[in-house]
Amino acid sequence: MSALTRAELMKLRTVRSTWMVLLVLPVVAVVSLMDAALDPVEHNTTVADFMDVSLAVVSVVVAAFAAALVGGEFARRTVGLDYLAVPKRVPVLAAKVSAFAGVGAVLGLLSTLLATAVVVPIAMGRDVALDGAGVAVLRVLAVAAAVGVLAAFGTAIGVLVPHPGIAVGAVVGWQVVEMLLGMAFGIGDVLPIGLVTAVAQRAGTAALPVAFGLLCLYTASVVGVALLVARRRDLA
């Protein structure tokens, strides 16, 4: 891990907002599972179906968290200090992306583990077939990685939208647009936030790497644009 990434992780460790998210996110993840107890069960309902709302909410919270903190760095101009220490901007921004991806993956892992622990007893009580242990572990790891990638996506949004409130609005707005597109055209599963749910549902199938790869492609594109914009942007 580079010194820059370690410095970014130290930034996260030394502000309360990170710890607040760490405390609030599991609660949000569990509360969002309420639909698992209420949704009608059909013959093809899976454990992953019970978790989809929770995963979508966790993904948006993590992406918004990254967008808010990075957007805040530009709004407060603290990023200027980063550029003083390391004048070449791409390594600085790459360190932010990788640090948030790492933290996002950890948050995704914790949330998915917790969600699984809550959902499994519900599924058993409602006669929904449980996955094998291998698929369950793969799902947890794949979702954690997907949430990490989405955190990188949120970081890029924070770079592009240099204001914490507006950056959060952009992430939430993005999700709303995804939902609308999903309802109108049925393409929700191939859009960035929807892909986290898709990854969970496709654990143990050949479609998993495709869904994960598509999410990485979206994120790489947004991160690429963010790097290009930030390289040329004046801190005036």
Place this chain on the structure above:
Amino acid sequence: MTSAYAIEVEALTKTFGRLKAVDGLSFTVEYGSVVGFIGPNGAGKTTTMRSLVGHVRPDAGRVHVAGRPYRELADPLGTVGAVLETGAVHPGRSGRNHLRILARQAGIPRRRVEEVIDGVGLGQAAARRVGGYSLGMRQRLALAAALLGDPAILMLDEPANGLDPEGIRWLREFLRGLAAQGRGVLVSSHGLPELALMIDKAVVVGHGQLIAQQPLADLRKLAGGPTVQISVPEPDRLAALLREQGHRVLECTGRVVTVAGDDARSVGRVAFDHGIGVDRLLVEEPSLEEAYFRLTTGKDSIR
């Protein structure tokens, strides 16, 4: 040191939209000197300083620190320390952690953080969240960040803002001490009387252009040089007598006659020879403030 100059700005030009913030500006800062960067608000001082550290991309011209563009420095914080914005700190983070993060980014040993905290007198406040700092404490924190790499060049934008008189005195002695160690310091400030006590040279700018780049003593001469002020009961009579004897009377206000030059003995002799009682007689050196206003008259704020 890879260059004779700590800072070189050559024909720097920067435009934001329709506003030309800096227009062909050139000046230098030598090692071992404190240079005051003076001008009205909107004169282009901050844009120039930001260009020097690569925060702003010049449209034209050359900005070098230690002989090369900031982006090409192998050890940026070890070469240049900059205080550009005291508010650029996360309010929820402690001063110590703020410095530790910067040190980690720049590969500076952690013990150096404690050294600069002591050096700027931040002491126990370093453990507190920056959101609770006074403006003066934030200035000290920003200065600590600038000194973290023990740089040979310092660039300080309004470092005296928010400092109490004791803090200003401390800053003055601190900067003079840095220059005595051979470091080059560029400092902008609106506190001209304070600045006059710490700088060797002044770079005066207005509307993004260079107005003057002079040693402090020469700058004072530009303001008209010294004057003799004599306070007498018959100022008009004395003024006429002085003119007769070849003195250049600049003004006669109330009981005070102001005469160009520093020959107080000769002015006093005229009054004595003609039986005019003298209440007060003194030689006034023009202040940096007077020099500044003389140079920038009509070059009002553009922002």
